[in-house]
Amino acid sequence: MIDKLIEKIKKTGAPIVVGLDPMMKFVPEYIKKAAFASKGETLEGAAEAIWLYNKGIIDNICDLIPAVKPQIAMYEQFGIPGLVTFQKTVDYCKEKGLVVIGDIKRGDIGSTSSAYATAHLGKVQVGSSVCTAFNEDFVTVNPYLGTDGVQPFIDVCKEEKKGLFILVKTSNPSSGEFQDRLIDNRPLYEHVGEKVAAWGEQLMGTNGYSYVGAVVGATYPEQGKILRKIMPQSFILVPGYGAQGASGKDLVHFFDDNRLGAIVNSSRGIIAAYQNEKYGSFGAENFADASRQAVVDMIEDINSAFENAGK
Amino acid sequence: MIDKLIEKIKKTGAPIVVGLDPMMKFVPEYIKKAAFASKGETLEGAAEAIWLYNKGIIDNICDLIPAVKPQIAMYEQFGIPGLVTFQKTVDYCKEKGLVVIGDIKRGDIGSTSSAYATAHLGKVQVGSSVCTAFNEDFVTVNPYLGTDGVQPFIDVCKEEKKGLFILVKTSNPSSGEFQDRLIDNRPLYEHVGEKVAAWGEQLMGTNGYSYVGAVVGATYPEQGKILRKIMPQSFILVPGYGAQGASGKDLVHFFDDNRLGAIVNSSRGIIAAYQNEKYGSFGAENFADASRQAVVDMIEDINSAFENAGK
Numbered sequence: 047m048i049d050k051l052i053e054k055i056k057k058t059g060a061p062i063v064v065g066l067d068p069m070m071k072f073v074p075e076y077i078k079k080a081a082f083a084s085k086g087e088t089l090e091g092a093a094e095a096i097w098l099y100n101k102g103i104i105d106n107i108c109d110l111i112p113a114v115k116p117q118i119a120m121y122e123q124f125g126i127p128g129l130v131t132f133q134k135t136v137d138y139c140k141e142k143g144l145v146v147i148g149d150i151k152r153g154d155i156g157s158t159s160s161a162y163a164t165a166h167l168g169k170v171q172v173g174s175s176v177c178t179a180f181n182e183d184f185v186t187v188n189p190y191l192g193t194d195g196v197q198p199f200i201d202v203c204k205e206e207k208k209g210l211f212i213l214v215k216t217s218n219p220s221s222g223e224f225q226d227r228l229i230d231n232r233p234l235y236e237h238v239g240e241k242v243a244a245w246g247e248q249l250m251g252t253n254g255y256s257y258v259g260a261v262v263g264a265t266y267p268e269q270g271k272i273l274r275k276i277m278p279q280s281f282i283l284v285p286g287y288g289a290q291g292a293s294g295k296d297l298v299h300f301f302d303d304n305r306l307g308a309i310v311n312s313s314r315g316i317i318a319a320y321q322n323e324k325y326g327s328f329g330a331e332n333f334a335d336a337s338r339q340a341v342v343d344m345i346e347d348i349n350s351a352f353e354n355a356g357k
Numbered sequence: 358m359i360d361k362l363i364e365k366i367k368k369t370g371a372p373i374v375v376g377l378d379p380m381m382k383f384v385p386e387y388i389k390k391a392a393f394a395s396k397g398e399t400l401e402g403a404a405e406a407i408w409l410y411n412k413g414i415i416d417n418i419c420d421l422i423p424a425v426k427p428q429i430a431m432y433e434q435f436g437i438p439g440l441v442t443f444q445k446t447v448d449y450c451k452e453k454g455l456v457v458i459g460d461i462k463r464g465d466i467g468s469t470s471s472a473y474a475t476a477h478l479g480k481v482q483v484g485s486s487v488c489t490a491f492n493e494d495f496v497t498v499n500p501y502l503g504t505d506g507v508q509p510f511i512d513v514c515k516e517e518k519k520g521l522f523i524l525v526k527t528s529n530p531s532s533g534e535f536q537d538r539l540i541d542n543r544p545l546y547e548h549v550g551e552k553v554a555a556w557g558e559q560l561m562g563t564n565g566y567s568y569v570g571a572v573v574g575a576t577y578p579e580q581g582k583i584l585r586k587i588m589p590q591s592f593i594l595v596p597g598y599g600a601q602g603a604s605g606k607d608l609v610h611f612f613d614d615n616r617l618g619a620i621v622n623s624s625r626g627i628i629a630a631y632q633n634e635k636y637g638s639f640g641a642e643n644f645a646d647a648s649r650q651a652v653v654d655m656i657e658d659i660n661s662a663f664e665n666a667g668k
Contacts, residue, residue: 067469070483078484087484119465119472123481125490126441133437153499154430154462155529158378161430170434171381173389173398179436188464190501191527192534216502218466223503224549227540234535234545241534 047183047209048251048259048281051145052306054112060345061305063147063283064107064337065313066135067117068096072318074330077102093127096120099333100135103317104142106334110341113145115283115311136182147283148182151213153195160198168202184209186261186283189238196245200258204249209257209281212245214238214273217263217286235262235269239276246280255281255307262300264292264310271299274307282308287344288315294351305352316340358494358520359562359570359592362456363617365423371656372616374458374594375418376624377446378428379407383629385641388413404438407431410644411446414628415453417645421652424456426594426622447493458594459493462524464506471509479513495520497572497594500549507556511569515560520568520592523556525549525584528574528597546573546580550587557591566592566618573611575603575621582610585618593619598655599626605662616663627651 055061070078073095081095104114116139121132139146152162164170165179187199189212199210215225215235225235239260246256256279262270264286274282282300286292287310300308319325319340320333328336366372381389384406392406415425427450432443450457463473475481476490498510500523510521526536526546536546550571557567567590573581575597585593593611597603598621611619630636630651631644639647 069468069472082484087486089481089483089488089490092481092483092488117465117469117472119463119469119476122476123472123490124483125476125488126437126444128476128490129440130437151465151499152430152462154428155527157380158428158430161380161428161434165430165433165436165439170400170403172400172403172435173393175398177400177403177436179400179434179439188462188499188501190499190524190535191529192531192536194529194531195527213501216466216506218502218505220503220505223552224501224545225503227545227548229538229540229545234538234540237538238535 047207048255048257049253052253054145058112060111061309062111062344063113063115063309063311064111064316065115065311066100067120067313068099073099074333089124089127092124093131097131097134102334103337106338107341108142108144113147114139115147115149117149133180146182147184150185151188153188153191156194156198159195163199163202167206167208186211188213203257211259211261211283212242214260215262215266215269217265239273242280243277255279259283264296267296274300284308285311288312294347298351298355303357305357312344358518359566359568360564363564365456369423371422372620373422373655374424374426374620374622375422375627376426376622377411378431378624379410384410385644400435400438403435404442408442408445413645414648415450417649418652419453419455424458425450426458426460428460444491457493458495460497462497462499464499464502467505467509470506474510474513478517478519497522499524514568522570522572522594523553525571526573526577526580528576547587550584553591554588566590570594575607578607585611595619596622599623605658609662609666614668616668623655
């Protein structure tokens with residue numbers, strides 16, 4: 047799957063991923079109205095509104111980008127109907143040829159991580175049948191429980207040729223509270239990064255990158271430089287672009303000289319572009335066109351940062 | 358909710374929680390057969406089998422115990438139908454008067470943690486309606502992202518009078534890989550424990566304990582002693598009893614002199630008791646009776662450990 051991701055990045059010239067993290071406040075009123083008219087002001091109604099909104103965006107940007115990253119929490123808050131929309135979104139994006147990174151940040155003790163890996167990347171045996179639950183291509187994983195919490199995910203990835211992004215240094219303001227604390231004179235995130243590099247050696251793609259990647263926030267460029275060196279074979283998923291404050295120039299050092307090795311996420315900067323002053327002239331009716339323009343601009347921003355950096 | 362938990366512990370004389378972590382291999386053949394006959398060898402069939410199995414156990418032990426802890430991963434692996442069974446299990450246990458701890462180990466950046474907190478503890482606005490998704494009383498939370506990943510859960514708990522158990526020192530063999538690393542000469546889990554104590558001060562119950570508790574594995578009794586002191590007002594959820602190797606005597610120091618301050622989890626030791634040699638004579642048909650006997654024995658084991666320790 048890392049090979050497919052790389053191939054799609056090369057084809058689109060866009061090392062970006064769009065975070066499908068719908069909040070009700072992003073969904074245009076006319077879509078909510080239609081959804082509530084058919085399903086009521088219920089969880090089903092909310093799930094329908096999000097589905098219509100997602101579909102509009104996906105249809106309008108899927109040719110420009112290699113991958114999407116739906117954040118499951120945004121669906122889980124609408125209960126079972128929300129999770130049905132999560133599943134429909136994953137399946138629809140895969141139909142459109144997109145690589146799907148499930149942003150689930152799961153992680154537990156061995157047997158439980160194994161169940162999560164089955165749920166999102168694997169297959170489950172029911173009597174004599176083999177079934178799939180959710181079916182993403184990659185998922186994000188929390189490393190706090192150590193190797194035996196991560197290994198079951200790796201085992202399923204080996205079987206299914208799927209991949210992981212392990213949280214190393216997250217993009218949020220308080221990520222340093224534990225992640226930056228010094229252990230043997232080096233921050234915790236460097237130790238986690240070393241483990242990611244070691245875990246990744248078990249499962250290499252054909253392009254020099256592993257199926258086991260890392261999450262490092264765009265908001266911490268200096269740390270990103272160090273982590274790029276510690277994990278030379280790990281693809282880095284970089285959240286924090288746009289709404290969280292980082293821009294193209296903060297990102298170049300996450301990449302190798304072939305403009306590979308990282309994929310930059312933007313969520314509300316793309317999906318809610320029409321609410322941004324810059325794209326306000328599109329209007330709510332044309333929210334998906336605003337998203338398309340925001341994708342074009344993001345690709346250009348990153349590529350001109352590459353030019354300026356001589357990459 | 359911490360007050361309700363304490364009241365229920367006093368009433369039952371049982372500081373224990375039963376982990377409803379069903380695996381297909383635990384479910385008796387005759388239940389699987391009935392479920393597959395009505396729903397097929399499908400995710401729906403698996404979800405039905407788990408529901409029938411859970412219901413049998415809950416009906417047979419609910420008068421003995423204060424709380425249950427369904428592990429969502431075990432349901433999530435069966436996709437949407439599995440999560441429907443998770444929700445039915447949560448609702449049914451609440452009808453039976455049990456406190457429900459959703460073992461979800463979620464944790465993310467602020468706005469995403471907020472969505473998870475809404476999903477599992479709160480309410481969500483849909484148009485002019487207020488809806489609930491899942492509706493546990495407590496959830497477990499992963500602290501790797503720091504305060505701004507935890508605070509949204511605390512905010513929802515304040516509103517809803519619900520509670521949390523934050524992962525501090527987990528029960529699994531590799532938990533030490535990061536959690537035990539020394540920072541300023543003290544292991545990471547102690548620093549996390551200090552934060553838990555500080556977070557908990559925002560939200561105290563009337564019994565001297567906070568709505569913000571901690572998870573500390575029974576498999577690490579020495580660390581438990583230290584953490585008990587670092588977090589004097591935090592209830593400790595203690596996994597690792599039974600199948601993971603700990604017994605009553607390893608647990609007494611998690612408790613205060615009133616036999617409060619902790620709640621000990623057993624999962625497969627209770628729910629799959631009939632598969633254990635000790636309870637083998639019950640037979641698969643009487644799996645729920647075996648579970649009941651295992652609960653009785655666990656309560657006795659813990660209470661005699663209290664006696665021996667003079668508590």
